[in-house]
Amino acid sequence: MAAIRFSAVSKRYANGYDALRGVDFELESGEMVFLTGHSGAGKSTLLKLLTLVERPSRGEVWVGDQSLAELDKRQIPHYRRSLGVVYQNHRLLADRSVFQNIALPLQIAGYSDEDIGRRVRAALDRVGLLEAESASPMALSGGEQQRIGIARAIVHKPRLLIADEPTGNLDPRLSLDIMQLFEQFNRAGTTVLIATHDVALIKRMKHRVLILDKGRMRHV
């Protein structure tokens, strides 16, 4: 079964800008895929449709066996809990500890405190930062911050992991580390979609690449 399916999806913003034009593609469950293209090619828009920050103007988006068009406003939070999203600027909250940051998705989903403690430490362990638990995210290096961002995205074991330029602010060596981390999760069965314009990095990793060009999809 396809983990993600876009069927003739177009997105025109209110100001008349066409961000996506008739995009078709599928991601198999358990696959790891890169999404690339120049800035303004529509990568961010595509991810926003997946996280339901935006709705398509035409066409349909499926995630697993769920058509996103069928989800109304009140169902969106629940749907988003099934995703893990990693951001370029990691979007960690500065006013709380690393532990509190990673615990947030679990608190929102209503896990017990005991459960939360266990799962947060497991997530920290998987990104190799077990000892950073009580630190402030601001006290960590850029690479470490991104690892915490990833830990927050995978702490609730999402079936789909989406990353938007996760290595945008990192040097090549750290970038490779982060990508290898994504590969680890992929090997454990998580479907991974990474938007990046780091072409050199993509070439080193042997995964399928989707290329967006002025809102149209070119398959490679």
Added chain:
Amino acid sequence: MSKSAAKPVRGASGHRITRADRFKRWLGRHRFEASEALRRLMKTPIAALMTVSMLAVALAVPGFLFTLVLNLEQLSPAADLKPQLAVYLKPGADERRVDIISRELLLRDDLVSVELISSDTGAEDFRQRSELGDLLDLFETNPLPAVILIVPREQSTQALQAMQQSLFAYDEVDSVELDIEWLVRLGAILNSFERISLILSLLLAVTVLLVVANTVRALISSRLEEIEVSLLIGATSGWVRRPFLYAGLWYGLCGALFALVLIYLALVLVESPLRDLTSLYLGNFELRGLGIQGVVTLLVLGSLLGWGGANLAVSRLLTQFDAR
């Protein structure tokens, strides 16, 4: 313990919890959010105090006015009070004539009661009741007129006025006063005062709403990143609202508590002049505070207005985050 550990269920939605568990966790979450909101409030004590003071004044004014109305209502005419006509006879009128007039009035069947207060009885009364009683000694003859108090059967304003006119048929009648008039006037004044208080209260309630909305708006803008991230990782709008609603609730409740103190102080200040005023009309006047009911009403209203103001601010924010 979670059952999901047994088999690999993916995603937060796969996490199974019982209904009782869910309720306990929900309750715990609310307790946490309530105390967390209070803790955040205390973190900026000066700013919080300023907002709370503003709310306290806005809540104290209507509270005080209503207490005042409640107290003055002790003076308003009782429903079963019959309008009474006081027929003042000319000073020095012949006592026998006065007696005859009162007897004639007694025979009329359009009067319910007739009571004669002769000038001597009046003087005696005056001596007993008034501190100025000794003044009477300055007069060689009793200066007080005889008075006949009558209660007519017909009590419409027209009938009372007709009765008033008809009594002037007696030469000895000096003036006829409608005794209830001052009470009616007082009732009208109280009614207007109550109406004005109500309008003022509504305006001040809107003020409370807007002050809290504005404060919470500032609170929101300092936590925008947290709100956005929470929504992106699956927070419901309720989750996002909760801390701000509790903040609004605390503001409203603290404002109401401060308002109670202000009202109490104001009552202490007006007690003595009010007692002087009312002693002119009523023998025993007891200054009443808000009472348990008033206190509870003020606290509940304050909290609700705070909650409402916060809701106003956070609803506006959430519409910005809706998927387009």
